[in-house]
Amino acid sequence: MTEPVLSLDEPTIRVDSVNHGYVSGDHVLGDINMELKAGSFAFLTGPSGSGKTTLLQLLYAAQKPRNGRVFLFGVETNTASRQTLTRLRRRIGVVYQDFRLLNHLTAYENAALPLRVTGQHEREYRDDVLDLLNWVGLGDRIQAKPTTLSGGEQQRVAIARALVNKPHLLIADEPTGNVDPEMGERLIRLILELNRRLSTTVLIATHDIALVERLQAPILRLENGLLMHDRRGDFSGG
């Protein structure tokens, strides 16, 4: 069987009638329909427990929907092979709420991880990783282990790791939750720059209403597992 082609002409994300719940039967998401075009930028908001993290997990292929279909770069995640899902993941940068850094690696090594696991030689990416760490303000902390970094610094390493392979899709779960407002602003500007210069599709889950209002970007709002669409901007919902 031929592997599906990951297409940049297709919407980066398409979600069709997704219902998702736990094995226990509790529903987290109900009848979600949405589409994010390539190069778009959107926020995902909603109160705690509304299903934001679950929706994000479906969108970065960490889970498969129990009902309905999720397409990433035109590939349906439910039917894609493991190799295809691995290829998809290499085009997606994810910033987790809890950072998920490896404590035995330095900040530099954590940031370089997505490049290292694809077999690239260090000499090929070394300068890019150092530039990125300098940019997020960790130029003097590259040799530090995560356990010696503050929460904000760990967040910045996690963001550097998500951006290091210039992903086509960036998904961030509360990326500014652990940094001061000034650094939060810088990080968001970095993400915006990535969105504009490289046409990276960006979806950011956040509670930071001020940030959402300041950037005037489209908003997807989740409430009790249902998606409410703010139809501004270049994404569409059903």
Added chain:
Amino acid sequence: MPDLKRSPLLPREDAREAALFFVVAALCFLAALTGLATRAAYGAAESWAGQVQGEMTIRLVDGGEEDAESLARLLSDLPGIRSVEAEDRDVTESLLAPWLGTNLPDDLPLSWYLGVQTMPDAANLSETIVDTAEGAGFQVEVEDHQRWANDVERSLGILRLTGMVALILLVTIVLSVIAFATHSALLARRDVVHVLHTCGASDRFISRLFEHRFFGLGLRAGGLGALFALLGAMLLFFGAKQAGERSWLLPQMSPDIGTFIVLVVTPLIAAIVAMIAARITVGRALSELN
């Protein structure tokens, strides 16, 4: 330009892996020791069989010392005979002591006995000896120890079987425990599996990391266990050698190719089992992820 040391993607060994190292080393010690003991018992068994099967006793029914020595010379030239020696009267008396007691009168007529050492592949020597002796005018009875040889062979069969069953049981236990211990140690590394997976590492890449780690651990621990087994076996067998003149009955250590194979194969098997257990465990962990 900063000096950027490249760390291994898996964390260094922690307490769980140290415990696994100890378990594998201890089990390999037991397995290698059992292997060496079984091999040594096999060697001893061969030696016992050789001792019994390579000997014959000839009774000269009628004749004196000179006749016995003359017969010994005659039989020494037969094919399949290594040596023939006429036993002196003291030996004969000691053989008869259980029935006739000690301090027999010097004028009591006793049969002369000849001890015969035969070649391992000699066949039908009894008949040849009787024919040759009778041809020269001697009347003889030949005891080829066949009854003893059969008993010894039977006992050796039981010894070999017991040794082999013990070895197979122990190896099975060793394999199961190593697999289980590896599985337990790996469960603690699921966070690393998860991060590597979401960073775009392929299943094969992640699996190989753990396979290499646990193969190395199994090899080092198994090697240490086998080394201690060698030392233990040397102490045991050389200690047994001091047991006295019957020490040939005890298992013997011989630094031959068999010993070498036991010592090399034990850690290799431990390493391969640990590696396969790692592959299966990581495979399962990955299959739970999308």
